[in-house]
Amino acid sequence: MYSQLLPIIAPVFLVALLGYGWARLALPFDREFVTGIVMNVGVPCLILQGTSGLQADAALFMSMIGYALLALAICAVIGAIVLRALGQPLRSYLPPVAFGNAGNLGLPLCLFAFGPKGLGLGIGFYLVGAVAQFLVGPLFQGRRPVWRTLLGTPVNYAAVLGVTLLSTGTVLPAWLGNTVQLLAGMAIPLMLVALGHALGSFAVTKLPVAASLALARLGLGLIVGLGLVWFFGLEGTERGVVLIESAMPVAVFNYLLAARYDRHPDEIAGAIVISTLLSFATLPLLLLIALPA
Secondary structure (H helix, E strand, O other): OOOHHHHHHHHHHHHHHHHHHHHHHHOOOOHHHHHHHHHHHHHHHHHHHHHHHHHHHHHHHHHHHHHHHHHHHHHHHHHHHHHHHOOOOOHHHHHHHHOOOOOHHHHHHHHHHHHHHHHHHHHHHHHHHHHHHHHHHHHHOOOOHHHHHHHHOOHHHHHHHHHHHHHHHOOOOOHHHHHHHHHOOOHHHHHHHHHHHHHOOOOOOOOHHHHHHHHHHHHHHHHHHEEEEEOOOOHHHHHHHHHHHHHOOOOOHHHHHHHHHHHOOHHHHHHHHHHHHHHHHHHHHHHHHHHOO
């Protein structure tokens, strides 16, 4: 069992630990630059590379987008009902309950657990969350127009181009494909380093609220993921990717939006730390459920 899980968990943990140690040692780290180059260059290229390797699985990729939409919608609806019943602020606390870390943590896990096909399908899941967050942040949290954000976000263009290439069976020219592959290679390591650095930088305050949000994200995500794979009878890589991506901890991007729009950023930061640490602790169990028997 451990020989099967260690090659999946160890790289993710060690690279995130590098970022954590960097933060604890107070070494120079330009989070804005790292986030910018990952989101504007690395991730768009990763999307193109991941979709280009799924030419025979275009329908499966589109199905993954559908599962991701369902997972997000169900988590958002249930989360909104519970938060409203408890009298908690929806604009602050619903995003961390609904949006899991499908990118920084979910993508490397899908890659190491299921190979290039797992990464490609995981990108489909990640796309839904990323595009939705760019919509939800300015509109739901900030009450601002979103068209400038959408037009200025390379991830959206990469998503449209990737799906177009996939649906038409078009292959990038060799020179461009190699360039995309080279730039895509930096995305996952930097995402994990940034995740680790965030864990080393964020403080846990207002523990009851932060812990409740963390447990809600992990518990609700796993339950929804299990429900989806059961209802649709998913198997193999498809099943594993849906389970892994659905059960991810609170996304770091939630903190960036909460801080920008002053939506209880301290509680969101605490929820990120607690949910990520719990996720690392329970990864062996999650992978045992997700991996084929």
